[in-house]
Amino acid sequence: MQSEKVVNHIVNWLKEYAINAKVNGFVIGVSGGIDSALTSTLCAKTGLNVLCIEMPIHQAQSQVTRALAHIDWLKQNFENVSMTTVNLTPVFDSLIAALPKVKDEEERFMSLANTRARLRMTTLYYFAALHKYLVAGTGNKVEDFGVGFYTKYGDGGVDLSPIADLLKTEVYELASHLGIHQDIMEAPPTDGLWGDDRTDEDQIGASYPELEWAMQMKDEGKTSNDFKERQKQVFQIYLKLNSANKHKMLPIPVCIIPKNLK
Numbered sequence: 001m002q003s004e005k006v007v008n009h010i011v012n013w014l015k016e017y018a019i020n021a022k023v024n025g026f027v028i029g030v031s032g033g034i035d036s037a038l039t040s041t042l043c044a045k046t047g048l049n050v051l052c053i054e055m056p057i058h059q060a061q062s063q064v065t066r067a068l069a070h071i072d073w074l075k076q077n078f079e080n081v082s083m084t085t086v087n088l089t090p091v092f093d094s095l096i097a098a099l100p101k102v103k104d105e106e107e108r109f110m111s112l113a114n115t116r117a118r119l120r121m122t123t124l125y126y127f128a129a130l131h132k133y134l135v136a137g138t139g140n141k142v143e144d145f146g147v148g149f150y151t152k153y154g155d156g157g158v159d160l161s162p163i164a165d166l167l168k169t170e171v172y173e174l175a176s177h178l179g180i181h182q183d184i185m186e187a188p189p190t191d192g193l194w195g196d197d198r199t200d201e202d203q204i205g206a207s208y209p210e211l212e213w214a215m216q217m218k219d220e221g222k223t224s225n226d227f228k229e230r231q232k233q234v235f236q237i238y239l240k241l242n243s244a245n246k247h248k249m250l251p252i253p254v255c256i257i258p259k260n261l262k
Contacts, residue, residue, distance in 0.1 A: 001174075006166075014048075024048070024049050025046075025049030027131070028124075029055055032184065033190065037070050038175045051083070051084065052074065052082070053085075053086060053127060054067050055086050062197065069181060073181060088120065113193040114152075114154055117191075117193060121154050121155065136161075137158030139156065139163070140166050141165055141167050141168075142208055146238065147238060147241035149191070150248070168208035168211075172185065213231075218239065218242070
């Protein structure tokens, strides 16, 4: 990949989109992960205002530390970057207390994990409206269009997606090119929705390079019968998630009323 040219292309795209939209800049949630680190850096390179929001909800300290260190690095290198920390833990806890109890606590736990992402989305749009900014998404190609590994109307609720045509390995390549902190480069990817250090691979059952391979195989029309052992397992994981999460990747279904009924 021609890293510098790709960086320039994305930065120019971001800047042109913002200028045409007549907004003042971008707001982005910085999690301490590679995707938000790259996206915030690309936004910063536009020269437009960039507001980085750190939004802990019972967050693992390692994630908070990486996020704050990255934001400090951005502020040292780009005068157009500012930051705000919004502790959403009390908000999250208050919501839990207000919701009715359920018998299946494990099911409730999964639902509340996605609620964390939706609270963060609401916070980002608060600041976007306040400052006339665009919410910059951090999803990559595998997450957004492969396995749908994001929260609908959570981290999937954004105004524009600057890195959604980059595979995860390409995200790392650009991040390395831009000098993103090594601890972020080396940290196992995690969605940060559980209050611990469980990784994306722990949840999915496959690594991002494996998922990229499976995505390519599907595009080439391969089937599970074409593979053995681990490759077959990974391919089936990909197909299962790709099918189950189609509702995230396709436009919202609209019931069209026949004209003769109106």
